Amino acid sequence: MFKKFLELPRIHKRLISVSVDAVALSFSLWASFALRLEDSLWLPSKGQFLVCLISIVLTLAGFVRLGLYRAVVRYMSDRAFLTIVLGVVISALALIVLGYVFQVLVPRSVPLIYAALAFIFVGGSRMSVRMLVQHSFNTGKEWVAIVGAGQTGAQLAKALQQGTEYHPVVFIGLSPANHKALIAGLPVFALSHLEDAVRTHGVKRLLLALDADEKVDRRKLLNQLETLKLPVQTVPSMSELVAGQARINDIRDLELEDLLGRDPVRPDNAQVAASLYGKAVMVTGAGGSIGSELCRQIIHHRPRVLVLFEQSEFSLYAIERELQAINRIDGLDVEIHPLLGSVVHRRRCEMVMRSFGIQTVYHAAAYKHVPLVEHNVIEGVQNNVFGTLHAAEAAIATGVERFVLISTDKAVRPTNVMGASKRMAELVLQGLAQRQSKTIFSMVRFGNVLGSSGSVVPLFRDQIRDGGPITVTHKDIIRYFMTIPEASQLVLQAGSMGRGGEVFVLDMGEPVKIADLARKMIHLMGLMEKTPEQPEGDIEVVFTGLRPGEKLYEELLIGDDPQGTSHPRIMMAREVSMLWEELEVVLNKLSRASQDFDCRLIVDTLKKAPTGFAPNGDVADLVWCNGKQIGPLDGESTGKVHRLPVQ
Template sequence: MRRRIRSAAPVHRHSVPQLLVDGVLVALAYFLAFRLRFPGAVPTRYEDLFEKTIWWVVPVSLVSLAAFGLYQRLWTFVAQRDYEAVVKGVVIATLVIVGAVAVLHPVESAPHFVPARLQFQTTAITFPASVIAMFFLLALALLLGARFIVHLVVEGRVRSFNLAHGARDVLVVGGGQGGRLVVRELVRNPQLRLRPVGFVDDDPRKLGMKDEHGLKVLGSTAAEDFARVLDEVEPDEVIIAIPSAPGTLRARVVTACRGRGIPIRTMPTVFELLRDGSGQLRVTHQLREVRVEDMLGREPVREELERVGAYLAGQVVLVTGAGGSIGSELCRQIARVGPRKLVLLDHAEDNLFEILRELQEERHVNTAVPVLADCKEEERIREVLNEHRPAIIFHAAAYKHVVMMEVNPVEAVRNNALATRVVAQVAGEAGVGTFVLVSTDKAVKPATVMGASKALAEWAVEAAAAKYPATKYSTVRFGNVLGSSGSVVPIFRRQIATGGPLTVTDPRMTRYFMTIPEAVQLIIRAGSLSNAGGEVFVLEMGEPIRIIELAETMIRLSGLEPERDIAIEIVGARPGEKFHEDLFNPYEHAQPTPAQKILRAESEPLDPAWVERTFADINLLVLEGDAAALAKRVSELSTVRETMPAAADGRIPT
C-alpha cells in the first residue's frame, strides 16, 4: 500500500520571522553576558573575542533550537512542548559552545565550583567561564520570556474577542490528550466563539489540576457529580473529548445534558479517527453531534489492528461482498495492514466502484483490484481464484433483509447458502489457506428463510473443512451492526426526519448491537484463531437493547420528546420475527478463545455426507423454482441439528 510520507522541514516557512527574532535574542543574550561580566568598559581583547565568536554562537544556537522542532510551529500556538524545546535547545547550544571554547579559547578565571580538570590555562586569549553561565541563563530568560509574552497577548486577545462577541461557555468531558487538544483548538480559533471553562474527568488524580490555560478539572462524569458541575458552571455546550469513551459514559453525559437543555457534541470515535485517510485531526472541523451509535457502543476492544491483522500483511486477500456494509469496512481495515493484493469481489457494480474509489482516491491504496463476479457462478469463482491465488478469503457476500427474503426464498437460499458452498468448495480446491464466513445470529434457531439460509451456509463451511483439511475454515457469528444499510437505526432516522411515527414491532423486542468497525476488527482477529477447521466463533455482543428504548433515545438525541413530539407506533411482529435473538444454538457450548470478546461455539460435528445430500435436495428445489416447497424444506432443516441425536462416532447420523 502506498502511504503519503510527510517530511517536516526543520524550519516552516511561516516561522522564518520567529527564527530571525530568536537570532536577535540569542545575540542580545551573548552581548549582555559580556556586559554583565565586565560592568564598566569591556576590555579591548574581550571585545575582539566577542566579535570573533558571535558569528558562530548565534547559528549554533538556532540550529540547536530548530533540532527540537521549535520552528515547525507558530508562536501564537505556543504550548508546553515549545517551552521544553527551548530549554533543550539552549542546553545543547551551551554544551556545543563549551566544547568549541575548550578548543579555541580555553576558559579563564573559572568559578570555584568548576572542577580544576575543567579549567583551561594557556597563553592565548582565555574565555571567561562566567560569560558562558550568564549566556545560558540570559538565553533561557529571553527566549522563554518572549514566548510567554506572546502567549499572554494571544490569550488576552482571545478573551477580549470572546467577551466582545458573546462567546458560548464550553465544558469539556475528558481532561486527557483529547480534551487538551479541544481546548487548544478553541483558544486558537476565537472566531468559533466558544470559551472553554473547565474539564470533567473520571481519573480522581486529575481532580483540581489545571492545564496550561488555567482550566481546572471540576469533577467526574458520575451522575451526581456531573450534575453538580453542570449546575455550578451552567455551560452553554458540552463537548465529549474522549475518542475511546464507552457508550455508558456518553449515555450518562447525554442524559444529564438533555435534561437541562444543554447541546452536546463529541470528538470522533477511535474507529472514525483510524478511518480518516488524511492522517490529520482538525478537532474544530470534526466535532459532531452525539449519535445513537456512540451511546450503544460498548467499551472498544483495545487491540491494535496492525497486530491482530498481522497475518494479512504481504498476502493476497479476497473479500466477497466488498461493496456492502461489512465487506467495505473489511476492505478499509485490511488495506491498513498492507496486503500484497486486495481483491474486491462484488456483483453490484455501483457498490464496487464506490469502495474502489474510496480506497484509491481517499486512502491512497494501490493494491486494490476490483472483480465483478457473482458468487453463485462456480466457474467464474474458479477463474477468479486461479487468476489471483488468494491466501485468505473473507466471504461477506449475502442477502440480509429478513422481510425481503421471506417473499423471495429461492434467491435467499441461492445467494446465501448455495453461493457460500460454491465459494467454500472452490477455495478448498484452489488451496486457499484461510476461509472466513461472515454469519449472523439469525442463523441460530432460525425462524425465517433468511436465518435458515445462513444456517445452511454455516453447515456448508463445516462440511468443506472436513473435505479440505489443508484450508483453515471458520465462521464468525454476531448480531446486528449499527448503521448498516436497511437496519433499524437509519430507518428510525428517516422516520424522525419526516415527523414520525417510529414503528416498533413489539415493546418486548430486543436485539444485540455492535458498531461495524468493531465487528470487522473482531472478524479479522477471529480469522487467525482457527486450528481444527470449521469452527464457529461468536463475537461477544454485550447486553441486548430493547428496540423501543432505542427509538426513544434517538428521538431525544434529535432534541425532541417521545410521544409529545414524535409518536412511537407498535405495529406487531412480522411472520417469523423473534422477540429475542440468541448467539448460541441449544446444542452449542460457549468456549473461551485467546482473543478478547471472541468465544468459540463447540458442538458435535456434522456428517459431511449428510450435508452433501441436503444441499443436493436444496439445489434441486432452487432449480425448480418451487418457493413454497423450498421454504418448507429449509424450515424443517433448521430444527434437524437441534433434535437429531449424535451418532456413536460423534457425527450427525445419515
Template sequence: MRNTGTAMEVKKNSSNSKSIRLYHERIFMIMFADGLSMILSFFLAMFIRFEFMIGTISRRYVHNLTLFIPFVILISFAVYYVFKLYHSIWRFASVSEVSRIMKAYLVLGPILVVFNRVVPFSIPRSILLMGFILSMFFCVLIRFGYRLVRYNINITRNQRYIDGVDQVLLVGAGQAARAIIKEQQIGPKKDFVVRTVVDDSPMLLGKYIDGHKIEGNRDDIPRLVKKYGISKIVFSIPSASKKDKADILNICKETGCKLQSVPGIDQLVNGEVSVSKIRDVDIVDLLGRDEVHVNLDEIKNAINGKVIMVTGGGGSIGSELCRQIAAAKPKQLIIFDIYENNAYAIEQELKRKYPGLDVVTLIGSVRNAARIEDVIKEYHPYVIYHAAAHKHVPLMETSPNEAIKNNVMGTYYTAKAAAENGVKKFLLISTDKAVNPTSLMGASKRICEMIIQMMSRKYPKTVFMAVRFGNVLGSNGSVIPLFKKQIAEGGPVTVTDPRIERYFMTIPEAVSLVLEASYYAKGGEIFVLDMGKPVKIMDLARNMIKLSGFTPDENGIPIKIVGLRPGEKLYEELLMSEEGMQKTPNNLIYIAKPIEMDDENFMKMLKVLDDESRHESMEIKRLVASVVPTYKVENKSSSKIA
C-alpha cells in the same frame, strides 16, 4: 469565461493587497507604540530617580537622556525584529509570546549597558535599570492589552447577539475546551456562546478557563442547563474512554439539549481541536463499547502481497472488508458482487484512496457455479472472504427458496470451487442468528457453517473457517438507519417488542476482528466475536429520539410496538450449548467447538435442498428443519411464491 476569470484574479489580488497593507499598518502601529513606551519608560525612570522633584533634575541629565533615547529605540527595534516580536498575531498572544519578550530583553539589557558606557551622553545606571524594567513592562502591556481589548469587544458583541445563538456548556476543561473558547472569543461572530464549563476534577472546581468558570462536574449538568438556559452541550475530552464518554453523554441526553462532541484523540490527525471538527453525537457514542484492539501486523501478514477475493464486496460488510484489505496492500483485490452499483462505488472509492492498488471488479452471482469457478481459476485468489448472502430475516421468511439458493448453495459452490482450485483460505461471514435459529435466514446460515466444517474435513489443503457475530451498526437493513428515517418523518418509531435485545458492533470493529480471526485459523473453526453486552432495542429507540432533540412520547416522537416479525427472536445467542468455547490470543475472539455430523448424510440432504429450492418447493422449511435440528418452526410449510 476568460473575462470572469480575469475579474476573479483582479478581485483576489486586490484582497491580497489590502491584507498586506493592513498587516504593515498594524506593525507600524505597534512600533510607534513601542517607541512611545521607550520615551515614557526612561523619562518616568528619571522622574522616579529624583522623586518627581523636577526642579532638582540637572539639565545635563535631560540633555543626555534626550540623545540616548533615539538610539535605545533603534536598538530595541532591531532586537525585537530578531526575536520576531513583530511577526506574532497578538490577538492570539499566550505564554510563548511572553517567553520571546523575556529572551529579547535578556539580549537587549547587556547591549544597553555596553552602549551606555561607550557613548559621551551616558545616563546614570539607576535610570538605565528602571527604564529597562519599565520598557519591558510596557512591551508586554502593549501586546496583551491588544488581546484584552479584542477579547472584551468580542464578549460584548457575543452578549449583544446572545438571544440568537446557542448557549453552550462545555464538558471538560482541558486543551480542547480552551481551543473552542479561544476560537469563539477571537474569531468572527459564531453561532454559539460558551456560558459555563464542567469537569470531574475536584482540583479545577471554581477555577477559570479563559474567563469561564468551572462550575461543577458531570452531576451538575442538569442544574447548569436550567441556570443558563443551555441549548447545546459540547463534549470536549478527546482522550476520554468510550465508557466514560457514554456515561456522561447519557446524563446529557436527559437534558433535551443538542449534543455535540470533539473527535476522539485517534481521529484528530494533527491533535488539534477546532470548531469545524465538532460533530453531532451519534448513537454509537452512547453504547460505550470498549475499544477493539487488533494486531495490525498479523492482519497485514495475512494479506500483504497476496491476491484476495471478496464476494458480496459491495455490501455493508463486504465493502468494509475491501477497505481494510486495501490498506494492508494486497497484490490484487477481487471485488465480486451481483449488484453493479455497489461494486462500482467501492471500486471508485478504493482507486481514489489507493491509486497504486490493483483492484478488479467483477459482476456475477455466487448461485452461478460456472461463473464463480471461472473467476477463481482465472485470478487464483489466496484467500476468499465470502460475504455474499441474503440477510433480511422477514423477507427470507416469505422467500425461503431464495435463501437456500443464495446463502446455502452459493456458499457450497464458492467453497467447492475454492478447494478444487488451490485457494489457501476460505472465510465465511456468519451470524448469531445461526445459533438455535427461529428464522429461515438464520437456519440457512447454520447450514453454511456446516458446509464449511464439512469442506474442512474433505479438503484439508484449504483452511476453511467461519466468523459468527451479531448486528453491525449502520449496515444496510440495520435498525438504526430505519429509526433515523422514522424520526426524520416525525414518527412513530416502530419497535417489535419492548423486551427484544440485540448485540451490536460497528462495521469497522467487526471486520478488523474477522481479518484477525483469519490469521488464527487452522481449519474447520467457527470463530465467535465477543459482542459485549446486549442492548435493548427499546432503549436504543429512546436514545436516538432524545439525541434528535425530541422526547419519546406523544408530544415528541412516539414509539409504537408492532409485534415480533416472522422468524424474529427476543434474544440472540452466539453459541449453542454443545459448542463450548476456546480462547485465542485476542480476548474478543473465541472458537466454538465443532459439532460432529455425518458428512455423507449431510451431502444427501444438501442435494435435496438444492433440487427442492430450484422447483420452488412449498416444503422447504420442513426440509431445512430436517437438516438443522435446532431450527424450530411453528408452521413447517411455506407458501409457494407466485
C-alpha cells in the same frame, strides 16, 4: 465603532498598531524617567529627547523585523508575546547604548522600568483588543460544556474559541481532584456537580472530549449525561486526528461504541498479520458494510494481492477508490484488483481465484435484510446457500488455503428464511470441511452490526432529526450489537485461528433493548420522549409490530456448551453438522424447488434440514403470493448438486 475597525483594510490596521505602539513606547519612556526621578512634571533635555526618539524608532523597526505587525490579533499565540518581550529587551538595550554613545543621563533603573512598562502597554493593548474581538465573536454562539478536562478537552476548548459555532464556558472533569481548577481560563466542575455547572453557566450542549487513555465507565457516564436532556456530542478519536482524517473541532454525534457503553474487542494483531502478510486475499461482497471494513483492515496487514469481488458497480468503485488512496498515502504497495461478479456464478469465482492465486477468501457476500429476504425467498436461498456453495467449491478447486464465512446470530434457531439460509450455508461449509482437507473452512457468527446498511442507529437518528416518530417493532425486542470494526477484527482473528469446520462466536456482553436504545438516543440528542404522561415531549416511540420472520430474542449459540479459544472474547460453538451425502440430498431439493419457483417447498426443505428453522408465519415471498404456484420455467432439474445452473 469597534466593528468598523475590524472591517478596515489590513494595511490600515497595521498603521494604527504602529501608531499605538509609538504612543505606548513614548509614554513608557517618559513614565520610567518620571518614576525614577520622582518628578511628575519631568521634561527631557534635547539629548534625552534624541535618545528616546531613536530608541522608539529602533524598537518599531525591530517589531517590524520580528513580524509582530503580521500577527492577527484575534489569533495571537504565545510566540507573539515572546516577540514583544524580545522587542522590548532590544529597546531597553538600545536605550542604554544610546545614552552611553551620546553621553546623556539615563539612570540605570530607567531601562528596567521602561522595559516593564513597554511590555505592559504594548502587550496589554493587544490582549485588550483580542478580548474585545473574542467577545464580539462569542455573541450568538451556543454555550457548551466540555466533558473531559484532559489534553483533548483543552485542545477542543482552544479550537472552539477560534470557531464561530460554540463558546466553551466550563469543563466537566472526571476526577474530583480537579474541581474548581482553571484550565485554559475556564472553570472545572467535578462530575458530581454536573447539574450545578450546567445551570450556573447556561450550558446548552455537552461535548465529550475524553483522552484515549482515560479510565472511565462510558455507560455510567452517558447515563448521567442523559438525565440533563441536553444534546451530547463527541470529537474525533485520536487515531483519526493523527491520521489527518479529522480535526479536533469536528463535532459529531456520539460514536456507536459510546452508545454500547462497553470496551471494544481487541484482536491479536500478531496472529492476524501472520495470516495475511504477503498473501493473495479475496473478499466477496467487498463493497458492503462488513466487506468494505474487512478490506480496510486487511490492506494494513500488507497482503501481496487484494481482490475486491462485488456485484454492485458503484459500491465496488467506492471501496476501490478509497483503498487505492490508503495504499498510496501509507505506501503499502498492495496490488488491488476490483472485479465485478456474483458468487452464484461458480465459473466466475473459480477463474478469479485461479487467475490471482488466491490463498485466503473472506466470504461476506450475502443478503442479510430479514424482511427483504422473506419477500424474495428464491434469491435469498440462491445467494446465501448456493452462492456460498459455489464460492467454497471454487476455493477447493483452486487450492485456496482458508475460506472464512461471515455468518449471523439469526442462523441460531431461525424464524426467517434469511437466518435459515445462513445456517444452511454454515452446514455447507461444515460438510465440505469433512469432505476434504486442502481448504480450511471456518465460520464467524455475530450479532447486529451498528452502522451497517439497515442498522437501527442511523435509522433512529434520521427519524429523530425528521421530528419523529421513532419506529420500534416491539417494546420487548432485544438484540446483541457490535461495531463494524469489531466484527471485521473478529472475522480476521477467527480466520487465522480456524483449523476446519469451526463456528466462532463473540462474547458480546449484555444484549440491548431496542426501545431503551431509542429513548437513550432521544435524550442524548437533547430532546424529550413524547408519552401520554408527557404530551409536550418532542419525539414519540411507536411500536409497529414484529415483521415477517422477526423474533424478539436473538441467540449466538445453538448448544449450551461453547468451547474457549486463545482469544478471551471468542468462543467456538459445538454445532450439529451433516454428512456430505445427506447435505447433497437437501441441496438437490432446494435446487429443484428454486428452479420450479416453489417457495413453499423451499421453506419445508429448510424446516426439515437440521437448521432449527421454525417460521413464525406463512410464506411471504411477494411473487409467490401474487402469482401463486407457477410450473417449472426451464424444464425439470437434474437433481445433482454438481449440475446446478452455473454461469
